[in-house]
Amino acid sequence: MKKLTRLFTRNNRIVEDDEPWRFTSVVRRLRGIPSPEKPKKLKSDGEKKSLQTVESRLSIEERICNENSAQTDDNVGRITVATDATEYSEFKLDLSPEILAKANDYRYDKCLGQGQYSTVYRAWNTRHNKPTAVKKVVLTRLSTHELNLCRNEIKLLQAVKSPYVVRLLDNFVENYGEVLCIALELMDGGDLEGQLDYLRGNGRLFGERSVWFYFHQICCGLLALHENRILHRDLKPANVFMSGNGRCKLGDLGMSRMIGNRTKNVRTKCGSAFYMAPEIYGIHGYHFKSDIWSLGCLLYEMCTLCPPFYEQSSEYALCKRITSARRTPLFPPYYSKYIDYFIDKCLQLDSNKRPTIEQCQSAAVKMQQVFQSNITKRQIHR
Structure with missing residues (x-):
């Protein structure tokens, strides 16, 4: 009371x-x-x-408040609940007339997709006269965990300013605070998962030049996150969004986390199973190199249209396959040996042996220059 x-x-x-x-x-x-x-x-x-x-x-x-006002006392190992009213000020919804009036600036066109707890619409911003994507979330239907994911995504998108990360334009509420609306940069080309589905349906593959073109942009987006001490934790084709001119950007930072300078490892198990690094299943925690593992899985799937550790029988079988790093090699006649070698470097079981995101981006730039200069694959290995 x-x-x-x-x-x-x-x-x-x-x-x-x-x-x-x-x-x-x-x-x-x-x-x-x-x-x-x-x-x-x-x-x-x-x-x-x-x-x-x-x-x-x-x-x-x-x-x-019930979730976030609980603080752990490390000295005695128990949970203490904060009672100071200032603990709750961070989570108050702004229902001022100015915020409510922002909803009138958007005219909705069509539904672009529907997630677990949100629906994304294509909308037109009448004030700035440009198209946007608006994610609508009915807050009263969410669990505490899902509410935290929404707040976390807004916070991280506000912290990152990069041409390779989907930009947050605005956020406001509708229906007297029951619906949260997140206005995002419109990526009208869908996502990388849709591109891979199209190739699967037509029996085609990406050329290696296209693979490095997309991979370089993904590396730039991940580099922007890591420079801001943000661990993505859910890097997969469905979270790489495409524009109409073939550019791609990282998005969906709901699972991401900002890591402090003193934090050595994170222990929360989260992400998409096919792209999770083996250390996430362990007890010692993980750090930024877990994103490099997911990056290697993403590069492999762009070449083969299938995750490297695909397993349908059970989660235990998938875990065993990931922790042993058993995967099928790439098609030798279609891709150079360098891309297979680079995937192996990203999928090292020892996270310390994986390259940094700076090294991944540098390699992608080099390979782009190789293919733009029309050098043959045989000359790459000389």
Whole structure:
């Protein structure tokens, strides 16, 4: 009750003593307790909207606060819950008239795709007169973990400014704070996964020149993240977005994490199974070199249209295959030996033996220059 009262007070929505039913109805809604009696009818539509705003904001903030106000006491090994009202100020939704008015600047055209907890639309920004992509997330339907992913993605996209990472244009709310809208740079060419599906369906492969062209841009995007101390943790074809002119950029930073200078290793197991580094399955943690492993898997799939450690039988069998680094070699007549050698370097079991992202980008630049100068594959190895 104490925490709920603070939330009401902090948002300037103090419950009056002569209207106790409002407070109890919100508590019942948060705890899932059915109301024994129907509350009094509100006098006007304005009062209804005001109450909906309070309940929506309270339910969202309450779930976020329950997760983030828990702090670990390393000395005694227990969880202590913060009670200071300042702990919750970071997670408050801004429902000012200026923020709500931003929704009127967008005209929605069509649905571009639907994820686990969001839907992406193609939209037109009437204020700036240009197309954008708007990701809509219904906050009231999300779990605490999914709410944290949304907040994390916005925070990291604001921190990274690179032509090789999908740019965050704006974020605002609709429906009195129940729907979060994230306006992103429009990538009208789909994603790399769609390009690979097209090649699979037509029985074709990327030429090696195209492989290095895309790989260089992916390396530049990952370099921008690592320079900002950001670990992507979910690098895969579906998170490489394409433009109409063939350029590609990294996106979907929901699983990413910013690592402090004093943090040696991260231990949270997350990502897409086919692209996860072997150390993620271990107990000692992982660092930036785990992204290099995913980068090698991505390069391999661009050449073969299949992940290097594809396994359908079970997760245990997939884990055994990844931790032993068993993969099928590339097609020798179609690709140079250098690309197979470079994949081997990225897929080293010992993360310290893998190249850095700077070395990966340098190699991609060199190979691009080789193919642009029309040097034959036989001359590459001299």
